[in-house]
Amino acid sequence: MRVSGKAVLCSLVALLLLCGLVGILAGQRFRNRQEETAIPDDRVAVEAAAVLEGKYACLTFDDGPSENTAAILEILARYQAPATFFVTAQPINEPYLDQLPLIAAGGHQIGLHSASHRYAEIYRSTTDFWLDIKQLRQTLSAYVDVEQIHWLRFPGGSTNTVSHRYGGSDIMKDLVAQAEEKGYHWIDWNVCGEDATSAHPDAAAILRNVKEGAEGRDVCVVLLHDTAATRQTVQALPEILDWFADQEYEFCTVEQMYALTKEN
Numbered sequence: 047m048r049v050s051g052k053a054v055l056c057s058l059v060a061l062l063l064l065c066g067l068v069g070i071l072a073g074q075r076f077r078n079r080q081e082e083t084a085i086p087d088d089r090v091a092v093e094a095a096a097v098l099e100g101k102y103a104c105l106t107f108d109d110g111p112s113e114n115t116a117a118i119l120e121i122l123a124r125y126q127a128p129a130t131f132f133v134t135a136q137p138i139n140e141p142y143l144d145q146l147p148l149i150a151a152g153g154h155q156i157g158l159h160s161a162s163h164r165y166a167e168i169y170r171s172t173t174d175f176w177l178d179i180k181q182l183r184q185t186l187s188a189y190v191d192v193e194q195i196h197w198l199r200f201p202g203g204s205t206n207t208v209s210h211r212y213g214g215s216d217i218m219k220d221l222v223a224q225a226e227e228k229g230y231h232w233i234d235w236n237v238c239g240e241d242a243t244s245a246h247p248d249a250a251a252i253l254r255n256v257k258e259g260a261e262g263r264d265v266c267v268v269l270l271h272d273t274a275a276t277r278q279t280v281q282a283l284p285e286i287l288d289w290f291a292d293q294e295y296e297f298c299t300v301e302q303m304y305a306l307t308k309e310n
């Protein structure tokens with residue numbers, strides 16, 4: 047069979063275009079997921095599940111306070127469900143910082159997340175990371191007793207690899223060690239609502255993500271968000287709480303869950 051040079055050229059061009067398209071789609075998918083680590087470190091939940099009787103759900107809300115904090119607090123109060131808020135102090139949070147005392151007064155835990163939440167800055171070096179935490183503590187101190195705050199959650203999780211781009215491949219390992227030296231406890235999650243992805247899932251999808259993630263786990267540390275963009279999380283929250291209650295989970299803060307672990 048004789049194949050013309052033109053046909054070969056056309057096939058090559060088509061193949062290149064196809065490869066390019068696949069590459070673009072794969073890149074898109076990667077970018078959507080890069081903010082949070084694919085495999086968080088769930089050792090706190092695993093250790094807790096090994097020693098605790100019964101089932102526990104720690105709902106955690108990252109990146110607040112926001113315009114949705116009041117609604118989240120109202121729902122949690124209705125269900126008498128303590129939760130944990132890993133807060134930030136970005137300009138977008140500023141109008142809602144007065145929610146912080148209400149979070150604490152509601153029996154919830156406030157944990158540290160980041161002041162700026164800008165990966166390129168906080169993960170540039172370990173020094174930059176702790177300066178950002180210092181800044182966060184300073185901001186929070188006008189609203190709550192920061193001496194009572196002992197837990198933190200690393201933006202993107204303790205195993206995120208985005209940080210490597212800015213601070214090298216050892217940065218998370220170094221930060222984890224330093225956090226422990228400074229007397230902080232830190233925690234990732236083992237259930238993810240995936241409520242802050244660029245896919246903007248609706249309440250039904252968030253509930254489904256939580257149910258699927260919780261499958262077979264006696265201790266669930268559930269990652270959700272408290273931001274202006276995650277209004278659907280508020281919509282999903284009553285059903286998430288109903289579902290965990292139906293499955294006979296007890297709600298507690300991360301700190302409470304950890305304290306129970308130490309009692310046993």
Ligand SMILES: [Zn+2]
Binds near residue numbers: 202
């Ligand atoms: Zn975050």
